[in-house]
Each structure stands twice: as structure tokens, then as C-alpha cells.
Amino acid sequence: MAGPPNKRQKREEKHEGQMPQKKFYRQRAHANPFSDHDLTYPEHPSAMRWSEHYPHFVATIPAAVPKDDPIATRDYNEYYVARMEKRVEVADIGCGFGGLLFALAPRMPATLILGLEIRTSVAEFVQDKAKALRLQQQQQPPASAGAETPPVPGGYENVSCIRANTMKFLPNFFAKAQLTKIFLCFPDPHFKARKHKARIVSATLNSEYAFVLAPGGMVYTITDVEDLHVWMVEHLAAHPSFARVAEGEAEGDECVAVMRRETEEGKKVERNGGRKFVAVFRRLEDPAWP
Amino acid sequence: MTHPFQCIATVQLPGRDEYLAAACGPKVFLVNAGKGEIASEWSASSLTTATSNGNDDAAGTSERPAKKQKTSNAASHAPNIIKLTVSLSQQYIVAVTDDKVIHVFEITGHGELKALSQRCMPKRPCAIQVLPDNATIICADKFGDVYSLPLLPSDAALTQNASPGAEHVDVMKTDEATFKPSATNLTVHTERNRKALEAQMQQKNFSAKKEPLKFEHKLLLGHVSMLTDVVFATRQVDGKQRSHIITADRDEHIRISRAPPQSHVIEGYCLGHSEFVSKLCLIPGTDILVSGGGDSWLGVWDWPSFKLRRKFDIRAAVLDTIRQDAEVSGADKTDTIKKADKDVVVSGLWTAPFANAKGKQETALLVACERRPSLLIIPISRLMLKKDESMTQTRVGHSVLDVTCIGDSVVLSLDTRSAGPGRLQPMKLFQSSGNDKGAVDYERDEEMDAKLKCLTKSSTDAHADDKALDELLYGVANLRKRRGWGDDAGGTQVDPSDTKRDDNGTEAMDVEDDLTVHKP
Numbered sequence: 158m159a160g161p162p163n164k165r166q167k168r169e170e171k172h173e174g175q176m177p178q179k180k181f182y183r184q185r186a187h188a189n190p191f192s193d194h195d196l197t198y199p200e201h202p203s204a205m206r207w208s209e210h211y212p213h214f215v216a217t218i219p220a221a222v223p224k225d226d227p228i229a230t231r232d233y234n235e236y237y238v239a240r241m242e243k244r245v246e247v248a249d250i251g252c253g254f255g256g257l258l259f260a261l262a263p264r265m266p267a268t269l270i271l272g273l274e275i276r277t278s279v280a281e282f283v284q285d286k287a288k289a290l291r292l293q294q295q296q297q298p299p300a301s302a303g304a305e306t307p308p309v310p311g312g313y314e315n316v317s318c319i320r321a322n323t324m325k326f327l328p329n330f331f332a333k334a335q336l337t338k339i340f341l342c343f344p345d346p347h348f349k350a351r352k353h354k355a356r357i358v359s360a361t362l363n364s365e366y367a368f369v370l371a372p373g374g375m376v377y378t379i380t381d382v383e384d385l386h387v388w389m390v391e392h393l394a395a396h397p398s399f400a401r402v403a404e405g406e407a408e409g410d411e412c413v414a415v416m417r418r419e420t421e422e423g424k425k426v427e428r429n430g431g432r433k434f435v436a437v438f439r440r441l442e443d444p445a446w447p
Numbered sequence: 448m449t450h451p452f453q454c455i456a457t458v459q460l461p462g463r464d465e466y467l468a469a470a471c472g473p474k475v476f477l478v479n480a481g482k483g484e485i486a487s488e489w490s491a492s493s494l495t496t497a498t499s500n501g502n503d504d505a506a507g508t509s510e511r512p513a514k515k516q517k518t519s520n521a522a523s524h525a526p527n528i529i530k531l532t533v534s535l536s537q538q539y540i541v542a543v544t545d546d547k548v549i550h551v552f553e554i555t556g557h558g559e560l561k562a563l564s565q566r567c568m569p570k571r572p573c574a575i576q577v578l579p580d581n582a583t584i585i586c587a588d589k590f591g592d593v594y595s596l597p598l599l600p601s602d603a604a605l606t607q608n609a610s611p612g613a614e615h616v617d618v619m620k621t622d623e624a625t626f627k628p629s630a631t632n633l634t635v636h637t638e639r640n641r642k643a644l645e646a647q648m649q650q651k652n653f654s655a656k657k658e659p660l661k662f663e664h665k666l667l668l669g670h671v672s673m674l675t676d677v678v679f680a681t682r683q684v685d686g687k688q689r690s691h692i693i694t695a696d697r698d699e700h701i702r703i704s705r706a707p708p709q710s711h712v713i714e715g716y717c718l719g720h721s722e723f724v725s726k727l728c729l730i731p732g733t734d735i736l737v738s739g740g741g742d743s744w745l746g747v748w749d750w751p752s753f754k755l756r757r758k759f760d761i762r763a764a765v766l767d768t769i770r771q772d773a774e775v776s777g778a779d780k781t782d783t784i785k786k787a788d789k790d791v792v793v794s795g796l797w798t799a800p801f802a803n804a805k806g807k808q809e810t811a812l813l814v815a816c817e818r819r820p821s822l823l824i825i826p827i828s829r830l831m832l833k834k835d836e837s838m839t840q841t842r843v844g845h846s847v848l849d850v851t852c853i854g855d856s857v858v859l860s861l862d863t864r865s866a867g868p869g870r871l872q873p874m875k876l877f878q879s880s881g882n883d884k885g886a887v888d889y890e891r892d893e894e895m896d897a898k899l900k901c902l903t904k905s906s907t908d909a910h911a912d913d914k915a916l917d918e919l920l921y922g923v924a925n926l927r928k929r930r931g932w933g934d935d936a937g938g939t940q941v942d943p944s945d946t947k948r949d950d951n952g953t954e955a956m957d958v959e960d961d962l963t964v965h966k967p
């Protein structure tokens with residue numbers, strides 16, 4: 158059970174389509190990425206039921222196929238999971254309350270975007286918010302009928318969130334070279350030297366990001382902790398699978414602007430007049446075998 | 448009580464005598480198997496292994512005080528050997544002791560063990576292998592990392608201010624916490640500086656700066672999970688040799704990485720286990736990898752394509768022996784079986800050659816399940832079939848701790864602590880001529896048995912009680928995760944009552960909440 162019972166109750170009191178309130182989803186700030194959480198994760202990426210997260214993108218059986226045709230079963234893969242028209246391509250690792258996700262979704266309406274968050278109730282908040290936003294969009298009168306706000310491209314059907322410990326289970330969700338963008342926004346800094354393995358960027362973990370990213374794909378990092386920025390740059394730039402993107406080019410990337418502006422943490426830092434350190438890295442091709 | 452041999456290995460020098468290396472507590476015995484006599488023995492001692500306080504400190508401070516206490520207690524008696532392996536060249540033996548030290552020995556012409564080096568790793572090694580180049584050791588640890596070290600450390604690296612990994616930045620940026628060379632008692636040369644350093648080291652909060660390892664080593668790859676096994680796999684592609692490192696972890700993963708110098712490239716994962724993986728075994732001459740662990744089946748993988756060819760069920764066979772044992776002892780069968788069902792955990796996988804009816808050499812897979820008094824023998828040809836699950840079960844009466852092939856004999860090391868003799872049981876495998884044609888049969892190898900008799904009296908002076916012995920020999924079942932209990936904080940710590948599993952290393956991965964600085 159996630160969250161104290163009274164919070165859960167309050168959460169369930171809201172009507173369908175009503176925006177979830179963060180205060181009912183708060184949770185202790187830090188989760189230990191090394192301990193055995195009661196996590197659920199697919200044993201293999203092909204076993205993941207993405208249809209529950211992106212129902213609009215489920216592959217449809219061609220109408221011409223008769224119902225009893227065995228070909229119809231091809232809508233299910235070897236794990237009896239419904240096939241999808243698209244795969245997730247953008248991942249926000251440690252997405253928190255999902256500010257970045259909901260800002261990115263309308264900007265790339267044909268791309269599936271996923272937040273991954275280790276804290277149960279925070280992940281639930283993002284899921285509930287995605288559902289509420291979708292419903293709002295569906296209930297919007299058409300633009301021609303004089304709606305005050307124009308409908309949002311994609312109607313938030315392309316954004317969702319899962320609860321996951323990405324430091325352990327990234328390859329359970331994503332196949333090799335599946336992703337084109339990974340966001341690492343305001344990760345927990347883990348100051349103590351002996352906890353560096355708990356950081357979301359490390360020499361060895363970077364190999365996993367490289368594995369799920371397609372060559373040419375990007376890793377975006379942002380933090381207000383300068384030491385962590387230096388650490389992330391050092392480790393990603395030194396990793397043979399990544400090269401840092403020149404600052405000029407990075408600043409020209411719309412995703413960088415969105416990441417600065419729309420993350421929850423980004424807004425907080427803004428209010429406090431803090432600095433934000435950004436770095437972007439490109440996934441290089443694997444070297445030829447020796 | 449007789450201390451069992453927790454690890455055994457074979458040394459087969461071409462054109463020379465065959466030796467069996469057997470570890471008993473802190474001791475290694477090298478037996479000339481042709482002559483049937485002990486050629487040499489060596490014992491780890493807290494003196495030889497507790498090297499510089501620098502290393503000890505590095506190891507101790509990374510753990511919680513409770514653990515530290517335990518470590519220093521353990522140091523008061525000799526450390527036990529937990530791994531034993533032989534280089535392909537048959538020239539070197541590598542042993543790991545439970546104080547995290549890697550010992551390298553040269554085997555001289557007369558079967559003497561010549562201790563060459565002792566290196567203390569930052570975390571407890573769980574698997575070790577000498578690569579086919581006979582020059583490199585790869586070592587996987589419980590913290591999830593795989594390191595490579597030269598089999599023979601160069602003198603320069605040991606005496607100079609080694610800046611490990613610096614020559615080879617192509618591997619990957621290593622973790623500064625461990626690797627950035629800071630002042631050590633090897634680098635500080637003036638008396639005043641040395642005193643200052645000593646004082647600093649004695650300070651409690653010196654833990655912030657970990658002592659860098661003083662010998663050459665490289666971090667090759669890492670999981671954020673406890674590693675359980677590592678194997679080195681090579682295959683030909685387009686006439687060229689490609690080498691890989693395959694790692695297994697407690698979180699059900701089998702990862703296939705390229706071998707150094709490209710070990711940062713992950714080629715893929717063999718995913719499908721729903722419980723921890725504890726053992727990996729490559730089938731020689733094939734692209735087949737067999738995996739075992741907390742699932743009641745063995746994974747049979749075509750590893751270059753990451754495809755699970757089949758799940759080979761072993762539960763039925765294991766339960767069968769339990770049922771039979773229950774019948775003999777008159778215990779309540781259903782109860783015993785119910786309890787045992789959950790504890791089918793694979794603790795050992797080996798391959799052994801045998802001659803088929805036509806005299807051709809085939810390979811059999813040998814499977815040990817923790818605390819089960821039998822060994823499963825499966826001809827490889829059956830592993831590949833889609834359905835057939837029949838296998839031979841050798842009822843050996845005691846749990847099988849380790850297996851090695853010597854000559855045409857397969858030697859099992861058994862936990863006969865209460866029974867006394869019979870710690871090593873040599874047998875011969877051959878193709879069954881009975882009803883089950885494809886199966887493998889076995890018989891005792893009396894000749895080898897006689898040769899190994901010289902070890903009967905060999906034991907360790909180290910005092911070992913049942914509990915300590917269990918801890919040394921049976922760690923695999925503790926890898927199983929406890930599921931289903933609360934998770935409201937999103938980061939449940941390991942069940943506090945489950946101290947056993949803690950010992951097994953989960954705790955080593957533990958991180959408390961010191962992150963309050965960064966409030967979201």
C-alpha cells in the first residue's frame with residue numbers, strides 16, 4: 158500500500174478527470190536504490206504491458222481479417238502482450254511529479270514519453286495526472302466551438318509513468334537502442350564519497366544508458382549542485398559511448414529550454430535564484446570489434 | 448567433526464603429473480594424483496592476509512559499524528578460502544579468502560605452492576577467473592563490480608606510487624572514491640608527513656577518503672546489484688575471435704558485455720529468470736550457456752542471440768529425491784516436500800566429459816542444488832531437446848560442494864562433516880546401456896579413490912562449528928528476495944530479522960538516508 162491510509166482516501170475522493178493534488182501524494186524524499194523494494198517489473202522488455210499506459214497506441218487488428226483467423230493472434234507477442242504501434246522513445250529518469258513530462262508531451266505528440274520514478278505515490282500522482290489530463294482533453298469542445306484553450310496536440314495520450322528503480326531494472330523495460338532521449342533532471346546528489354555508486358550517473362551505470370539509447374540519441378542532465386554537475390560531465394564525457402554536445406548546440410535544443418523551465422526542481426531553483434548547470438551528451442556508435 | 452573441502456580444482460600440467468588442489472578451511476592441499484601423496488600445503492593466516500592497515504581500513508570503513516566488528520572478529524582466526532581456480536596454462540592457482548584477499552600461487556615442478564602475491568579487494572569477491580591469456584584475472588564482487596588485475600603484479604606497480612588505470616583511460620572513467628591516488632603510506636616519504644598521515648588515518652572520520660588500491664587494476668563493468676557469477680566466453684565471428692564477459696546478478700539478470708578493452712559495451716541481456724541467478728556454465732564447443740539459481744529450472748540460452756532456448760525443469764527430480772528420503776526416514780512426506788519446494792536453489796553447475804556407446808566423447812552437465820544430497824547429470828544432447836527432461840541422479844548421500852574432473856575421473860567434494868570419511872568421491876561417467884539409452888551412468892572410481900586416501904587425515908586446526916560451516920558452505924538460498932512485505936516508504940530496507948541475508952552482502956549495498964541536504 159502506498160501512502161498513509163488517510164492520504165489514499167483523500168486521493169480517491171476526487172472525481173474522475175479531476176486533477177490530482179500533490180499534497181496527497183507526498184512521500185519521504187529518498188528511496189534507497191540498493192534495497193529490495195517490492196517492485197514490479199517485466200522479466201523481459203517484451204513482457205511489458207505498454208497497452209495499459211498508452212491505450213491509444215495499441216496496434217489494431219486490420220478490419221479485413223476475419224475474427225477466427227489465426228493471424229489475429231499476432232496482435233499478441235510471445236508473452237501474450239498486446240502489440241503496440243510505437244515503442245517508448247523518451248525516458249525521464251527520476252521524473253518526480255512529472256513537470257517535464259507534461260511539458261514535453263504536446264511538443265512531440267507522436268512520440269511515447271515515459272517517466273520512471275522509484276517513489277510509489279509520486280509515480281501514482283503522475284499516472285493519475287496523465288489520466289486526468291487525457292480526460293480533460295477528450296471532454297474539450299472542438300476548437301471551432303469557441304473553446305477558450307485550444308486542444309493540446311496528442312491529448313497527453315503519449316505520456317505515462319511507471320514506478321521503477323532505474324538503477325537496477327532499466328534493461329527489463331527497454332530493449333537495446335530503443336530510446337532516443339534520456340533525461341536526468343536534478344538527480345539526488347549523494348554527497349558522501351562512499352555513496353557514489355548510489356548516484357544515477359556512474360562509470361558503470363553509463364554503460365546501461367548507452368545500451369538502451371540508439372546511436373545518435375541524447376542524454377540531458379541538469380542540476381543545481383555544481384559538484385554533481387562536474388561529476389556527471391566527467392563520467393559521461395569519459396565514457397567511450399558518449400561525447401558531450403557543444404554548449405552552443407545544446408542551448409539551441411528545445412528540450413534544454415523545456416528542461417530548465419518546466420521541471421519541478423527547475424522552478425524551485427528559479428524561485429530561489431539558484432544556478433542551473435546543464436550538459437548534453439550524444440550516444441556514439443559502438444567501436445568496431447578489435 | 449571433519450571439515451569438508453569447500454573448493455577443489457585440478458592442475459594438469461602437460462606431460463607431468465596431475466594434481467588435485469583442495470581447500471579445507473584456510474588451507475590448500477596439493478595432491479599428486481598419480482602418486483597418491485600430498486605434494487604441498489599452504490595455509491592462509493590472519494597475519495599473511497591482513498596486509499597493510501590501509502587496505503583493511505579501506506574495506507572496513509565502507510561498511511556499517513556492526514559489520515566492522517564482525518570483520519575484525521573474523522580476522523582473529525585464519526580466513527577461509529572461498530574460491531579456487533587454475534590458469535589455463537596450469538601454471539598458477541588463484542585462491543580467494545573471505546577477508547577479500549586474492550592469493551596467486553605458482554605451481555613449481557614438484558608440486559610446490561609458491562605464494563606470489565596477495566591483493567586485498569575493496570569488496571568481497573564472488574567469482575574469479577584467469578583469462579585464457581594467462582596474464583589477467585577478472586574478479587566480480589558483491590558490490591556489483593568486475594575488475595581486471597594482472598595475474599602477476601609488476602614489481603613497479605607494487606612499490607611505486609601506482610596510479611591505477613591511468614594508462615588505460617580507454618576502459619572507462621573509474622570511480623575516484625576508490626581510484627584517485629591520494630596520499631598513502633607508500634607515497635609519503637618524509638617522517639613528518641608519515642606521522643601526519645597516520646594520525647589522519649586514526650581519526651574516525653577519515654572514512655570520507657577511501658584508501659586507493661595500491662596495485663594495478665581496472666574497473667571493467669558494474670551492476671547496481673550483487674554479482675553472483677562471471678564467465679569469460681569466446682567465439683569465432685568471420686574468422687575472428689570475439690571475447691565476452693558474462694555476469695549474473697541477484698536481480699535476475701545475465702548481462703553480456705564485450706571483453707576488455709571494450710568492456711563498456713553491453714551487447715545484451717539474457718532475461719527470463721524470475722528469481723536470482725547464482726551460477727553460469729558455458730557448454731564447451733557450443734554457443735550454449737546454462738544458468739541456474741532460485742528458479743526451479745535451468746535456463747538453456749543461445750547466448751550470442753540472448754534467446755532462452757528452453758527452461759529445463761529440475762524441480763521434479765529434486766523433489767523426487769526428497770520424497771524418497773522422506774520415505775526412508777519416515778518423515779511426513781507432504782510436509783517435507785512442501786517445505787523443500789521453495790528451496791530448490793542451484794548452487795553448482797559443471798561440465799564433464801564422458802564416452803558414449805561408440806566411444807565418442809560427449810559432455811554432461813552436472814547440477815548441484817544447495818543442501819540436496821544428490822547430483823543431477825544431464826547429457827548436453829538432452830538439454831537441447833525440446834521436451835525430454837530425464838536425467839540421472841546420483842544419490843551421493845551428502846550435499847555436493849564442488850566438482851572437478853581429473854583424468855577421466857569426476858571428483859565430487861561432499862559435506863560429510865558428521866559422517867567423517869568420504870569427503871572426496873571420485874566417479875566415472877559413461878553412457879547408460881540400460882533402458883534409458885541416452886542417459887549417463889556412473890560408478891565409483893576405486894583407483895582414484897585410493898590415490899586420494901592420502902587426504903583422509905588432512906584437516907584444519909581451525910575450529911569450526913556447524914553454524915560457521917553452514918555460513919561458509921551454504922550462502923545461495925539466502926540470495927532469495929523476500930517479497931510481499933510493506934513498501935510504504937518506497938525504499939524498504941532489508942527485513943531486519945533477516946540477518947543471514949544481510950551477511951550475505953545485501954547489507955554491503957546498503958545506503959542510509961544522508962541525503963537530506965537536497966529536499967525536493
Ligand SMILES: C[S@@+](CC[C@H](N)C(=O)[O-])C[C@H]1O[C@@H](n2cnc3c(N)ncnc32)[C@H](O)[C@@H]1O
Pocket residue numbers: 186187188190250251252253254255256273274275276279321322323324325341342343344345420421422423967
Ligand atoms: C530531486 S528529484 C527530481 C525530480 C524531477 N526530475 C525534477 O527535476 O523535478 C529526484 C527524483 O529521482 C527519484 N529517484 C531516485 N533514485 C531513483 C531510481 N533509482 N530510480 C527511479 N527514480 C529515482 C527520486 O525519488 C526523486 O523523485
